[in-house]
Amino acid sequence: MMGIPELFFYFFTIMVIGIGLIVAFSRNLLRSAFALFFVLFGIAGFYVLLGGDFLAVVQIMVYAGGVNVLLIFGTMLTSDISSPKTSNLSFQGALTFIAGVSFLILLVLIINTTNWPIQVPGEMAATTKDIGRLLLKEYVLPFEIISFLLLAAIVSSLVLVKKGD
Amino acid sequence: MGLTGYLTVSAVLFTLGLVIFISRKNTIAILMGVELMLNAAALNFVAFARFTPSQASQLDGQIFAVFIILLAAAEAVVALAIALSVYKSLNQIGADKLASLKG
Numbered sequence: 001m002m003g004i005p006e007l008f009f010y011f012f013t014i015m016v017i018g019i020g021l022i023v024a025f026s027r028n029l030l031r032s033a034f035a036l037f038f039v040l041f042g043i044a045g046f047y048v049l050l051g052g053d054f055l056a057v058v059q060i061m062v063y064a065g066g067v068n069v070l071l072i073f074g075t076m077l078t079s080d081i082s083s084p085k086t087s088n089l090s091f092q093g094a095l096t097f098i099a100g101v102s103f104l105i106l107l108v109l110i111i112n113t114t115n116w117p118i119q120v121p122g123e124m125a126a127t128t129k130d131i132g133r134l135l136l137k138e139y140v141l142p143f144e145i146i147s148f149l150l151l152a153a154i155v156s157s158l159v160l161v162k163k164g165d
Numbered sequence: 166m167g168l169t170g171y172l173t174v175s176a177v178l179f180t181l182g183l184v185i186f187i188s189r190k191n192t193i194a195i196l197m198g199v200e201l202m203l204n205a206a207a208l209n210f211v212a213f214a215r216f217t218p219s220q221a222s223q224l225d226g227q228i229f230a231v232f233i234i235l236l237a238a239a240e241a242v243v244a245l246a247i248a249l250s251v252y253k254s255l256n257q258i259g260a261d262k263l264a265s266l267k268g
Contacts, residue, residue, distance in 0.1 A: 052227050071200075079191055146232060
């Protein structure tokens with residue numbers, strides 16, 4: 001009875017949430033970092049299911065290829081991987097668990113009781129051309145600001161790392 | 166799958182990020198939690214763009230998700246540079262041990 005999209009939705013849900021639990025509760029920080037890689041891939045799969053082809057590719061390239069490699073790199077450079085039991089989960093585990101579960105219950109209640117104005121989704125079409133047009137017409141000011149922000153991030157990270165020498 | 170399915174997955178992801186953010190000691194692990202929370206927000210935007218699109222354009226939510234991804238990349242770069250330079254001067258990056266200003 002289930003169609004292919006539903007099957008993929010459940011597959012990605014299990015993948016994202018199951019591996020996300022590893023990210024959250026693994027003692028080994030490096031294992032968390034590698035698990036985050038698969039969570040980001042699963043989210044790219046959700047983007048494909050939601051008709052965002054360009055966004056899925058950007059997610060894989062920027063997040064899985066860039067940010068996550070950077071996180072793994074930082075983990076390897078800074079933490080003591082050979083003895084991962086020393087500094088990972090904090091002692092307030094029970095309090096954190098209670099806070100997280102109650103927050104999740106609240107969010108799910110809100111999601112399920114709100115009456116969302118859902119429209120029937122149209123046909124999926126390629127989005128790259130339209131996103132490019134929107135970025136250079138309606139959203140050109142945020143686009144320029146974010147490119148300036150990226151430049152500032154590059155320069156500031158260089159300055160921060162170089163200052164120690 | 167409808168909108169509520171995606172919103173529920175995104176809520177679970179956000180909660181996981183929040184739990185990481187408040188329970189981990191390592192600064193880079195905290196950064197991972199922030200990345201998860203940002204991803205949950207972007208997933209919400211894309212889901213709303215699909216199921217309740219705005220009048221002006223179908224793709225507004227996806228544009229917001231692009232901006233979120235770019236902001237997360239910039240934030241990760243700067244936060245990692247800070248973590249590395251803190252590690253260079255203090256030799257550890259546990260968030261509970263970084264208690265001195267101008268260290």
